[in-house]
Amino acid sequence: MEKNALPVVIAGAGPVGMVAAADLVRQGVPVTVLEAGAELSGESRASTFHPPTLDMLDDLGFAKTLIAQGLKAPQVQYASMIDGQLGTFDFADIADLTRHPFRLQAEQFKLTRIILEALHDNPLFNIRFGAELKGLKQDQQGVDLTFTGPNGDETLRCAWLIGADGANSIVRRSQDIPFEGFTWAERFLVITTPADVEAERPGVTSVSYWADPQRWHFFLRIMGAWRIMIPVPPDIPDDTVTSIGFARDMLVSILPEAKDAPILHTTLYRVHQRVADSFRKGRTFLAGDAAHINNPLGGMGMNGGVHDALNLTHLLGPVIKGEADVSTLDAYERQRRAVTMDAIQNGTIRNKRNLEAKTPEDRQAFRDEIKTALSSRDNTRAFLRRIAMFDSLERAAKL
Numbered sequence: 001m002e003k004n005a006l007p008v009v010i011a012g013a014g015p016v017g018m019v020a021a022a023d024l025v026r027q028g029v030p031v032t033v034l035e036a037g038a039e040l041s042g043e044s045r046a047s048t049f050h051p052p053t054l055d056m057l058d059d060l061g062f063a064k065t066l067i068a069q070g071l072k073a074p075q076v077q078y079a080s081m082i083d084g085q086l087g088t089f090d091f092a093d094i095a096d097l098t099r100h101p102f103r104l105q106a107e108q109f110k111l112t113r114i115i116l117e118a119l120h121d122n123p124l125f126n127i128r129f130g131a132e133l134k135g136l137k138q139d140q141q142g143v144d145l146t147f148t149g150p151n152g153d154e155t156l157r158c159a160w161l162i163g164a165d166g167a168n169s170i171v172r173r174s175q176d177i178p179f180e181g182f183t184w185a186e187r188f189l190v191i192t193t194p195a196d197v198e199a200e201r202p203g204v205t206s207v208s209y210w211a212d213p214q215r216w217h218f219f220l221r222i223m224g225a226w227r228i229m230i231p232v233p234p235d236i237p238d239d240t241v242t243s244i245g246f247a248r249d250m251l252v253s254i255l256p257e258a259k260d261a262p263i264l265h266t267t268l269y270r271v272h273q274r275v276a277d278s279f280r281k282g283r284t285f286l287a288g289d290a291a292h293i294n295n296p297l298g299g300m301g302m303n304g305g306v307h308d309a310l311n312l313t314h315l316l317g318p319v320i321k322g323e324a325d326v327s328t329l330d331a332y333e334r335q336r337r338a339v340t341m342d343a344i345q346n347g348t349i350r351n352k353r354n355l356e357a358k359t360p361e362d363r364q365a366f367r368d369e370i371k372t373a374l375s376s377r378d379n380t381r382a383f384l385r386r387i388a389m390f391d392s393l394e395r396a397a398k399l
């Protein structure tokens with residue numbers, strides 16, 4: 001490695017960039033993180049951590065603190081507004097595969113804060129806030145970065161760059177890597193409310209998906225409240241949709257008794273399904289939303305991004321330390337892009353199609369899928385392994 005180049009720079013201090021940083025520091029590799037924001041993002045967005053992700057975070061020493069700040073959801077429920085309960089799955093059925101047989105409901109900003117707190121004083125860790133990566137140029141030996149900081153334009157040279165800079169990734173765009181896919185016509189409204197969901201949906205579990213041809217929705221219990229996601233038809237203008245009155249109407253349309261329930265927070269999301277053509281170009285890598293974005297049904301975006309981050313750092317750390325050949329890095333794209341296409345993209349599209357199924361045949365197919373998954377212990381385990389993302393990790397390891 002060149003004398004004056006940093007070993008690795010990570011663009012973006014979201015959950016993916018921070019997990020990558022933590023794992024490289026654990027391996028003894030000095031890391032510099034450039035974060036455009038003045039501080040860590042406080043946006044909720046992801047609130048589901050799957051069992052294997054919790055196992056990985058446990059290996060890094062973060063799971064216990066995160067679990068203490070979240071809510072364990074040992075069961076996942078599927079139901080239909082037309083057909084009633086379809087089935088409930090319990091992660092206890094795959095307790096032999098994980099130290100965490102539950103989904104953890106905790107907002108993603110809790111994880112990034114925990115990691116920052118842990119790394120803050122580590123001499124191997126350097127984070128620059130208010131440092132927006134503007135462009136980069138790479139050659140055989142390294143990458144030259146330009147970023148704006150509090151004192152104007154600055155430059156840096158590094159041996160390797162990880163682009164964990166989210167869906168609009170400058171790392172991806174600067175390398176002309178296409179981001180093919182599509183955008184769903186409807187937007188997704190997330191309402192956070194302490195409404196009494198149990199009173200109107202007796203037996204509701206902390207993670208509960210409800211199919212409906214007109215207005216599918218799901219309930220995720222977080223500490224002290226529920227996050228409820230509902231699709232919004234494309235023809236309603238954004239400024240109408242973001243009003244509290246509209247959120248109230250949507251809430252009451254699925255929970256009529258919630259007309260006086262407080263609405264703590266609403267956010268409107270435009271949702272995409274896109275995957276970068278390549279997860280690596282020379283000395284630059286893409287991970288997390290920079291590499292792939294998907295709808296949130298199944299909670300796979302951030303989880304998949306954390307899996308990317310650790311797959312990459314387990315390869316990159318040894319290369320930087322001179323313990324492995326550069327050619328070993330080829331495994332990253334081979335493994336992670338394939339499972340992103342199969343498990344994350346196809347899985348989340350299938351979840352949405354099931355919940356919005358309009359024809360009697362499609363509704364029957366969804367009911368049959370759940371019925372089959374509950375028909376034997378082996379089938380239940382196979383279903384849970386898929387939705388908890390064990391399958392995608394095992395498949396990646398074999399590629």
Ligand SMILES: Cc1cc2nc3c(=O)[nH]c(=O)nc-3n(C[C@H](O)[C@H](O)[C@H](O)COP(=O)(O)OP(=O)(O)OC[C@H]3O[C@@H](n4cnc5c(N)ncnc54)[C@H](O)[C@@H]3O)c2cc1C
Binds near residue numbers: 013036045132164
């Ligand atoms: C409503 C909703 C619910 C979701 N729920 C789940 C869920 O339950 N489970 C799940 O797994 N996923 C979920 N997701 C997806 C999840 O939020 C994302 O996949 C996750 O945030 C990706 O993390 P990231 O670190 O790759 O990117 P981000 O979280 O977007 O972080 C990128 C960081 O890079 C910084 N940045 C951007 N550009 C630059 C630049 N040029 N220079 C320096 N820094 C830059 C940004 O400021 C930001 O801090 C959900 C998404 C939505 C919208």
